[in-house]
Amino acid sequence: MTELSQYPALLSEIKAQIHAAQSRAMLAVNAELVQLYWHVGQTLHTRQAQSGWGAGIIPRLAQDIRNELPEVKGFSARNLDRMLAFARAYPQPQVFSPQLVAKMARVEIVPQAVAKTADKESVLWQLPWGHHALLLEKIKDLEVRCWYLGQTLVQGWSRNTLALQIKGQAHDRHGQLINNFAERLSSPQSDLVQQSLKDPYIFDFLTLEAGFHERELEVYLVAHIEKFLLELGQGFAFVGRQYHLTVGDKDFYLDLLFYHLKLRCYLVIELKRGDFKPEYAGKLNFYCNVVDDSLRHASDAPTIGLMLCQDKDNVLAEYALRGIDKPIGIASYELTRSLPTTLQSALPSIESIEAELNSYATAETHPES
Known part of the structure; x- marks a missing residue:
């Protein structure tokens, strides 16, 4: 038995x-x-x-x-x-060691398979051929290409995901948000957080009318959670929307709560329609304090706040973060507007989109053709 x-x-x-x-x-x-x-x-x-x-x-x-x-x-x-x-x-492929590519890609973590590669061996051999073909076709600048190469190794991007990241010019957005991470987090955690977040975030999988409400944006993002997580990046685990917290005899609700598996910390995301306002930073700081006291485990890193607005004044955002105790980043987001009915007829049909996706999937499966 x-x-x-x-x-x-x-x-x-x-x-x-x-x-x-x-x-x-x-x-x-x-x-x-x-x-x-x-x-x-x-x-x-x-x-x-x-x-x-x-x-x-x-x-x-x-x-x-x-x-x-x-x-x-x-x-x-x-x-x-x-x-x-x-x-x-790559006339000298041996030059592209894990250390060099990690530096060019501005990443700190190298996957286990690459980390075990001897210094004299090339990281180039770790990437599938279909990824190389795509990078050579789309990216001419060597440094930018190495950024995508390194990120692909770290993030585990498929060929389709890599294509989407290139299309969205991800290399120009990573680490660009206004933040106080260097002052509120120890190294290397501050660097890892900086490179895990971006500005702006592209929510082009959403179509909303011009007068949308913030709660409507939350609902749509959660309804498209897979695409939302893809835009956020690897490591984000969704905890909840309108997450309930009680302080004293008052109730508070976080717009979105995540846990980052690599950073080992909670991430509070607040969504705002329109321009950034200084008072938003104080409210997000309050939420991070509450999450640290009520949810954070002793082994977790400090909770991070991320404020997403449609637009922001960088100088105003920098002033708003002065004196804030918690690590907070302020970024903008972009989304697709609903098109007028008169223009909808010009859009490709669902059938044509599916045909395009199928042909792309075939190219990934048979990159030699």
């Missing part, structure tokens, strides 16, 4: 070992594939430089590989062009 009661734990342990081995095998296969593609691209680059071959050699090479190695996939003319561009973009 005792042996049977212990069997589920045994099964779980062995399943975990199998999944871990499968993950390591997939990482190893991906690393070998990306290295192969770099070496092929480097060979093409060298031969073109030495022999003066033009672009016409690549279609011929793709055809001959297809004829002589029909079982090998991923060597179409288009993908060979990508390999050539990949080798030219």
